[in-house]
Amino acid sequence: MKGYWKPALLILGFVSFVYAFTTIETEIFQLQNEISTKYGSEMNFYKFLKLPKLQQSNSKEITKNLRKLSKKYHPDKNPKYRKLYERLNLATQILSNSSNRKIYDYYLLNGFPNYDFHKGGFYFTRVKPKTWFVLAFIWIVINIGQYIISIIQYRSQRSRIENFIDQCKQQDNTNGLGVKQLTFKQNEEDEGKNLVVRFSDVYVMEPDGSETLISPDTLDKPSVKKCWFWKIPASIWNITLGRFVSDTEEEEILKDNKKFDGEHVKKGNTVKRRSAKKGQKKMELPNGKVIYSRK
Ligand SMILES: *[C@@H]1O[C@H](CO)[C@@H](O)[C@H](O)[C@H]1NC(C)=O
Numbered sequence: 001m002k003g004y005w006k007p008a009l010l011i012l013g014f015v016s017f018v019y020a021f022t023t024i025e026t027e028i029f030q031l032q033n034e035i036s037t038k039y040g041s042e043m044n045f046y047k048f049l050k051l052p053k054l055q056q057s058n059s060k061e062i063t064k065n066l067r068k069l070s071k072k073y074h075p076d077k078n079p080k081y082r083k084l085y086e087r088l089n090l091a092t093q094i095l096s097n098s099s100n101r102k103i104y105d106y107y108l109l110n111g112f113p114n115y116d117f118h119k120g121g122f123y124f125t126r127v128k129p130k131t132w133f134v135l136a137f138i139w140i141v142i143n144i145g146q147y148i149i150s151i152i153q154y155r156s157q158r159s160r161i162e163n164f165i166d167q168c169k170q171q172d173n174t175n176g177l178g179v180k181q182l183t184f185k186q187n188e189e190d191e192g193k194n195l196v197v198r199f200s201d202v203y204v205m206e207p208d209g210s211e212t213l214i215s216p217d218t219l220d221k222p223s224v225k226k227c228w229f230w231k232i233p234a235s236i237w238n239i240t241l242g243r244f245v246s247d248t249e250e251e252e253i254l255k256d257n258k259k260f261d262g263e264h265v266k267k268g269n270t271v272k273r274r275s276a277k278k279g280q281k282k283m284e285l286p287n288g289k290v291i292y293s294r295k
Helices: 002-018 023-039 059-073 079-096 098-110 129-171 228-239 249-261
Strands: 114-116 121-123 179-184 193-198 201-205 211-213 264-267 270-273 280-284 290-294
Touching: 023 079, 023 098, 023 114, 059 079, 079 098, 129 179, 129 193, 129 201, 129 228
Parallel strands: none
Antiparallel strands: 114 121, 179 193, 193 201, 201 211, 264 270, 280 290
16 A cells, blocks of 8 residues: 555645646735735725725726826826836736636635745635645545555455465365375476465465464455554554553453454464464465465
């Protein structure tokens, strides 16, 4: 599952790209930022242009209004009005264009982003609800996909192991009543693996003489708890608040269960239980299939 962060980052990157501000948005934010810094946070383009009907004005009235304002504030009349006139002109340009006016009205209603020089531009202290919705949707899709893939992988690994056990049992002429030694080779030069079928259970003989049971039950079962959906909040909890909270009884029970799930490892005459978390052993079948067993 480790490789999944790459496509996820790609998707997140794409989403932030889609939500980057356009030139006109940046222009709007800049002007709004300037006039609200100068005239107070309640200032908006409609008030700034002193439109008699404010937001009820149509684009013709807005253009006409600029002509009226320029009689008073044109820089030709007084050079000190140069900056003010530039702003009046730009606000008029934005509001007299219906599509740009829609953009302005949207932010006027939902709030403008803040400007932070250190962050290199405008940013939202609160993300647009639409963005949250898109991110949540992608997050859910990724997690469902991850869970489905883990189920598919689990099933195919399980059936490979079951097939392998079946193949071994077919070689067992004691009919599951005795002990049958087998050698598993991938090709002629292969040294081979020694297998034992003991009362219908198939074991791999390790070079050190110990035996490992081959069983599909030793595979980790797919679980929602292994998806990011659960794992990321869980690991955040573990490295923050979880550190200060001692193990609960429930966790102890889980640990015990895990021990119980562990397979029986025969070493000489002593039977040990090992945690199911131990590494998997890879083995290739004659037909090219790969099976996994536990060490
Ligand atoms: C409004 O502005 C946009 C982009 O700034 C431009 O593409 C469009 O042609 C303008 N519409 C009118 C009617 O001027």
